[in-house]
Amino acid sequence: MSIGLFHTRLSAHNSLLGSPVLTLDLLVDTVHKTVSGIASVFASTYPPVNFRARVWGNYSEAKLTASVENHIVLTLSGSPSGPLSQIAETFHLKGILGADWASGFVDYSYVENGQEHYVRHAAVSQAPVSQPEPGTHHPMPLYAVALQQAQASGDLAQLKSVVRQGEQQLAQHGVLQSALEQLNAEIARLEAR
Template identity: 75%
Template sequence: MSIGLFHTRLNVSNSMLGAPVLTLDLLVDTVHKKVSGIASVFQATWPTVNFRARVWGSYSEAKLTSKVENHIILTLDGSPSGPLSQIAQTFHLKGILAGDWASGFVDYRYEEQGQWHEMKHVAVHQAPTVEPQPVPHPYLPLYAVAVQQAQASGDLAQLKSVVQQAEQQLAHEDVLRGALEQLNAEIARLEAR
């Protein structure tokens, strides 16, 4: 386990098709044994659920068996606007997690539309990490329409202007690509030292 602050994202579900899924997006302060973050409950089947609350709480570490590994006893409360709000709490969770925060079981309840929903002994799993997608090209020249309009109007000056803009943009892109290659070569040279 990390020392200081760390982020963890947990999925809580009983693996039944159509059952609600609780996602806990938590920031853990190991120095003060405090936890805060967001709890979201989603259920796509009828009756649909789309619940969200800010959560806060604490945890303690305990050895529950004679084994060497520690377990986490986690307690969370939540409301739509945080712990200092005058709005009543709409979320409660108590559970036991493995010492690495990656698995365990919890009981939780949440209030939606004036009615409390209670879930008992639900499995906790580490949420899959989402790999960042590559950033698409920052611009996409769309000159076909401008070229077609210039051709249709018979305006040769407009057609030349559109073609010149496209050529300038492509030349600018080649200059940037060349500069990036030079930077990468310099980095490789410095790393070789």
């Protein structure tokens, strides 16, 4: 187990067809033995379930009598807006995980549309962390506000500087060509005045 802070993404479900799938994105603080994050429950049954809550709680390490290794006893609560909110808690979880936070079983409940749903003995496993597809890039700033301000002020030097930044971005990612051509045309028009 890591010392300090670490992130884990867990999935919990049982083998019943159409049963909900719980995904936990958790930040674990091993110094204070606290946990916080997001819980999402999804089921494609009718009516579909698409529940989400901010969660918080704590954990302890326990040695079960029949086992040689340590286990994690995890307790979580949750609501749509966090622990300091006046909104009632809509999520509860209790479970036992392996010391590596990668397996175990949980019982949880969630409230959706005013009705409480209970899921018992859901198997826990590591959930894949979504990664961008190869060749895709993270969004880059497009400098729209800076362009508008430079254009509104009539500051030609500032406008040229913003366009140069965009050109550098274009050289890296090749996605802004037509927008930069329009900006260069606007600069040429302003210079012609």
